[in-house]
Amino acid sequence: MLRAITIIGVVIAVGFLAWATLVMTGGRDWLVASMTEEKAPAIVAANEETPKQVEKPAEAKPADPAPAEAKPEEAKPAESQPDVAMEAEAEDETAEETAAAESEPAPAEATSEDPPPETAEANDAEKPADGGGDAAGMDPAGNPTKTAEAAEKGALKSPYQDDYESVAEEGHKKFMAAGCNGCHGGTGGGGMGPPLSNPVWIYGNDGDTLFRLIALGTTGLQEQGYTRKGSELVVGPMPPHGNIVKSNDDMWKIIAWIWSINPPDKSASAAQ
Known part of the structure; x- marks a missing residue:
């Protein structure tokens, strides 16, 4: 064992001496230089295989074009001087026109009391006949409800007042078409509603009252002051039929038929 340790120590000592010798004599540098020379050819060969990038020369930019020379302004033709003689003539004509306008008489001012003839004629055409136009039942195609609402109390007059018998038959057809027979019977003898053929008139038998009663119903008639x-014996409110009966003329013909079975001169009304 001791022998082995002695051998190892000798080997280490020899190695240390050899290394120290190399360092002292410069042998280390010689060893490194020899190793570098062996690797140098390989490094050079690798560098030769890699293509070097050739830098392209920068392209020269074209010089900016020289600014165009400013064009000299073209001389404008001098404005022609007005003709003095023409100006004088124009002033003379203006003076003559002014004098003529002043010599003409001014039109008379229209007053509010005297409207122009055309306006007066239009106003006369718009004025309703018999104080009410459609409100007086003069428009045969008018709506009964609107007519009853617009007319003043007592203004509605039947165009068949004096000859109701001539349209009574046609009025009976319109009476049936409006469904009046459902309450008053086909001949006016009554049913769900009061009869129309007896002398009792609940609100009156004149044309103005009957028109409003049928058109506006009991409630609408009372609201107008009737x-x-x-x-x-049969008591029940009369429903409005002003939008069921097609026109004022149809309404007057229905009333004409009612008068034909119960003439208005038979009895003015029931007892007060």
Whole structure:
């Protein structure tokens, strides 16, 4: 064992001496230089295989074009001087026109009391006949409800007042078409509603009252200030039919038929 240790120590000592010798004599540099010379050819060969990038020369930019020379302004032709003689003539004509305008008489001012003839004629055409136009039942195609609402109390007059018998038959057809027979019977003898053929007139038998009663119903008639004058055994409100009966003319013909079965001169109304 001791022998082995002695051998190892000798080997280490020899190695240390050899290394120290190389360092002292410069042998280390010689060893490194020899190793570098062996690797140098390989490094050079590798560098030769890699292509070097050739830098392209920068392209020269074209010089900016020289600014165009400013064009000299073209001389404008001198404005022609006005003709003095023409100006004088124009002033003379203006003076003559002014004098002529002042010599003409001014038109008379229209007053509010005297409207132009055309306006007066238009106003006369718009004025309703018999104080009411459609409100007086003069428009045969008018709507009964609107007519009853627009007319003043007592203004509605039947165009068949004096000849109701001539349109009574046609009025009966319109009476049936409007469904009046459902309450008053086909001949006016009554049913769910009061009869139309007896002498009792609950609100009156004149054309103005009957038109409004049928068009506006009992409630609408009372709202206009009409009151009951009598009563029947059958009591019930009259519903409005102003939008069921197609026109004012149809309404007057229905009233004409009612008058034909119960003439208005038979009895003015029921007992007060």
